[in-house]
Amino acid sequence: MAKKVLILMGSDSDLKIMNEAAKALTALDVETEMRISSAHRVPDKTMGLAREAKANGFGAIIAGAGLAAHLPGVVAACTTLPVIGVPIQGGAIQGLDALYAIVQMPKGIPVATVAINGAFNAGLLAAQILATGDDALAERLLTYREQLATEVKAKDEKLQTIGVDAYLSN
Incomplete structure (x- = not known):
């Protein structure tokens, strides 16, 4: 349990x-x-x-x-x-x-x-x-961490694509 x-x-x-x-x-x-x-x-x-x-x-x-x-x-x-x-x-x-x-x-x-x-x-x-x-919970924590990493990578990609001024104005 x-x-x-x-x-x-x-x-x-x-x-x-x-x-x-x-x-x-x-x-x-x-x-x-x-x-x-x-x-x-x-x-x-x-x-x-x-x-x-x-x-x-x-x-x-x-x-x-x-x-x-x-x-x-x-x-x-x-x-x-x-x-x-x-x-x-x-x-x-x-x-x-x-x-x-x-x-x-x-x-x-x-x-x-x-x-x-x-x-x-x-x-x-x-x-x-x-x-x-609890191995299942450990796996859910790993998935959560992977989601955080994906979000950071997407934010950096956006910053690199549109630049600082455009990023800050959004």
């Missing part, structure tokens, strides 16, 4: 960003479940989701958080599944606080971290983690 990815966020204000992770995973035919569960407001619920994730068929967890960004670390403390943190832009320093909070986890409790608002890449990273045990 294929593993799923649990996508967590502390607030519905993070939903637009975190939905990008779901889009990446859906495009690769990976099942997801999205939940709102604050590390601060409902800690028991959050820790329960993390502790039960593996038993519920999840192979990785993506956790998005802004400001103090405790959600990814709390989740990682409660599971041995890979946790990918997504710092959410906001607050006085536009997500740098969240980035630092997620990337600076203490020794022994790792959280993989993507760019601020980098939920799409978090989805791809989760898929790559799952693909280590």
